[in-house]
Each structure stands twice: as C-alpha cells, then as structure tokens.
Amino acid sequence: MANVQTFKATAHLQDGVKVITKARQFELIIDEPTNLGGTDTGMxxxxxxxxxxxxxxxxxxxxxxxxxxxxxxxxxxxxxxxxxxxxxxxxxxxxxxxxxxxxxxxxxxxxxxxxxxxxxxxxxxxxxxxxxxxxxxxxxxxxxxxxxxxxx
CATH class of the missing domain: 3.30.300.20 (K homology (KH) domain)
Structure with missing residues (x-):
C-alpha cells in the first residue's frame, strides 16, 4: 500500500533577488551573493x-x-x-x-x-x-x- 505524503513550500520574491521561502512554520532566506546580483543574506x-x-x-x-x-x-x-x-x-x-x-x-x-x-x-x-x-x-x-x- 502506498504511503504518499505531499510536502509543500512557498517562495516569495522580495527586493532584488532575495526570496523568503516557507515550509510549515519555518522560514529560510534564499539570496545570491553580491557578484551574482544579490545582497548575500542567505544561501x-x-x-x-x-x-x-x-x-x-x-x-x-x-x-x-x-x-x-x-x-x-x-x-x-x-x-x-x-x-x-x-x-x-x-x-x-x-x-x-x-x-x-x-x-x-x-x-x-x-x-x-x-x-x-x-x-x-x-x-x-x-x-x-x-x-x-x-x-x-x-x-x-x-x-x-x-x-x-x-x-x-
């Protein structure tokens, strides 16, 4: 019998290329380093x-x-x-x-x-x-x- 669970996450673009990602009650900032156009506030x-x-x-x-x-x-x-x-x-x-x-x-x-x-x-x-x-x-x-x- 299959035991498939669906996982979900959201990604919300902020200023520049900074993105706030969320899954359940957790947040993770995703960004680019400055040499790739970001502000280097996250991976x-x-x-x-x-x-x-x-x-x-x-x-x-x-x-x-x-x-x-x-x-x-x-x-x-x-x-x-x-x-x-x-x-x-x-x-x-x-x-x-x-x-x-x-x-x-x-x-x-x-x-x-x-x-x-x-x-x-x-x-x-x-x-x-x-x-x-x-x-x-x-x-x-x-x-x-x-x-x-x-x-x-």
Whole structure:
C-alpha cells in the first residue's frame, strides 16, 4: 500500500533577488551573493540544494545507523557541485543546472569498515533528496494566477 505524503513550500520574491521561502512554520532566506546580483543574506538556491542533500543524507544516517550496528560518534557531509553559469545567464546552450555533484562522508565510529560500507551503500539508496536529484522527476507548472490588485 502506498504511503504518499505531499510536502509543500512557498517562495516569495522580495527586493532584488532575495526570496523568503516557507515550509510549515519555518522560514529560510534564499539570496545570491553580491557578484551574482544579490545582497548575500542567505544561501543561493543551488547552495541550498547541496545543503539539502547533505542534510538528508545525515538524517538517513541517524535513522538507520543502529539497523547496521554502526555507532555514529560524529557524521558530517561535504557536498560540492559544478555549475556552468553561462547556462543560467543564457550565454550558451549548456544546461543551467549542475553537471556534477560530489559528496564526502566523514564518519567517526568504532564500527567495522565492513559494517560502515554496507551502511553507506544503504544510506545512498534511501536519501529522498539524493534520489530526486539522481532520477527524473515529473515537474510541471500547475497554473498561473494573475493577481491584479483589485479586491472584491
């Protein structure tokens, strides 16, 4: 039986390229660095994507470590990606998104290397953000609502 849950978030453009994003009761400011036209008050969207991947992998690690008898004394992820800005700025036909994303797990543990390897293989297969990035997802514009400022 399927157990599908719908998650929602909103993004509200402010001055310049600053965006206030909300999900449930939480807010996150997304902005661009000054050299990309922003005010540098928050991560930019592609940095937030990398951070989301690392956070998701960390959460999966915490949830499943005991199943693999892996003791997590410390766990962190460093994530980096290559993006050709010419795609975003419409200067060439290269894709505007990441071409490559790499990550490194730093695991402080007393558990055996064999257990850690099995654990990491499982972890990589269960991270929803990693799966979303790695596999095609159906994305579509639902609708456009033109708000003309006239109240009824």
């Amino acid at each position: 930019n969207p592609v940095e937030a994507l990398l951070a989301s991947l690392g956070a998701c992998q960390s959460i999966v690690a915490r949830v499943y470590a005991s199943k693999f008898e892996v003791v997590l004394d410390d766990f962190r992820v460093e994530v980096e990606g290559d993006l050709d800005l010419d795609g975003f700025f419409n200067r060439s036909d290269v894709r505007p998104g990441y071409s490559d994303i790499r990550y490194t797990f730093y695991i402080k543990t007393s558990s055996s290397e064999e257990k850690v390897e099995s654990f990491v293989q499982f972890l990589e297969s269960k991270c929803p953000v990693g799966d979303t990035i790695s596999n095609p997802v159906n994305t579509k514009l639902n609708r456009v609502i033109i708000e003309n400022g006239i109240s009824l």
